[in-house]
Amino acid sequence: APATGTAIARVEGPGTAMARPAMRMLRPVAAPAELLAQQEQTREFIQQALKEGRDYGKITGIDKPTLLKPGAEKVVLAFSCSASSRIVEQEIDHDREVRWVKRKSEWDRGARTEVVTEGVSLGLYRYVVETTIVDQDGVVRGGGLGSCSTMESKYVDRPRDLENTVLKMATKRALIAATLSVFGLSEQFTQDVED
Numbered sequence: 001a002p003a004t005g006t007a008i009a010r011v012e013g014p015g016t017a018m019a020r021p022a023m024r025m026l027r028p029v030a031a032p033a034e035l036l037a038q039q040e041q042t043r044e045f046i047q048q049a050l051k052e053g054r055d056y057g058k059i060t061g062i063d064k065p066t067l068l069k070p071g072a073e074k075v076v077l078a079f080s081c082s083a084s085s086r087i088v089e090q091e092i093d094h095d096r097e098v099r100w101v102k103r104k105s106e107w108d109r110g111a112r113t114e115v116v117t118e119g120v121s122l123g124l125y126r127y128v129v130e131t132t133i134v135d136q137d138g139v140v141r142g143g144g145l146g147s148c149s150t151m152e153s154k155y156v157d158r159p160r161d162l163e164n165t166v167l168k169m170a171t172k173r174a175l176i177a178a179t180l181s182v183f184g185l186s187e188q189f190t191q192d193v194e195d
Contacts, residue, residue: 042183049074056189067189069172072179080136083178085171088145089128092163096124100156123159125150127167131174133182142182146173 028035050056055071076083101118126149133141148170150159155166180186 039184042185043188045078046075046185046188049078062190064188064190067176067180067185069175071189072176075179075183075185076133076175079183081133081141081182083131083133083175085129085131085174087127087167088130089126089147091124091126091149093124094160095122097122098124098151098156098159100153102153102157117157119157121157121159123150123163125159125163125166127170129167129170129174131171131178133178142178144174144177144179144181146170146175146177148173 030038050071052058052065054068055074056065056067059066073083098121099118100121101116104115104117106113106115126147128145128147130143130145132143135141146169148166150156150162150166155162159166180189
């Protein structure tokens with residue numbers, strides 16, 4: 001038996017050399033011209049099928065347009081795919097006391113005033129949702145995660161009223177993240193930052 005603190009190494013393979021798994025190189029699935037043509041077709045679809053203000057929109061201070069839920073749903077359907085979501089993590093505490101502070105700027109005739117509101121609310125709800133996108137043959141093409149919590153400033157003052165809203169928002173964020181990733185749309189859109 002080895003002395004305490006002594007490490008034992010297991011040597012495998014012929015002789016004294018350790019056997020290594022064969023290295024598999026990742027390779028492109030198509031020629032560059034074919035991939036670029038596919039990406040261009042996707043761009044054309046977006047320009048023709050998605051409508052600004054409904055499927056995507058501009059948010060002040062953000063350069064790229066933001067993909068919205070209706071746009072993500074159209075992209076998924078256009079490629080004969082489906083999206084399914086599941087909760088991967090949740091925190092639910094109906095009686096958690098949460099102290100909160102909200103700050104808001106108000107302008108009156110060019111003068112800015114900061115209005116501070118504070119209070120205590122009961123309840124904490126947090127969800128992490130995973131959305132998976134599957135093609136028509138049942139092959140998983142990828143996915144995305146989304147999370148939302150009643151600790152976010154727009155929800156913190158009335159968490160018990162907004163548990164379902166927070167779950168829906170986490171699901172929406174996961175769908176948009178999955179769509180951007182699976183269909184390679186990060187060049188055209190950003191995540192739904194308005195939420």
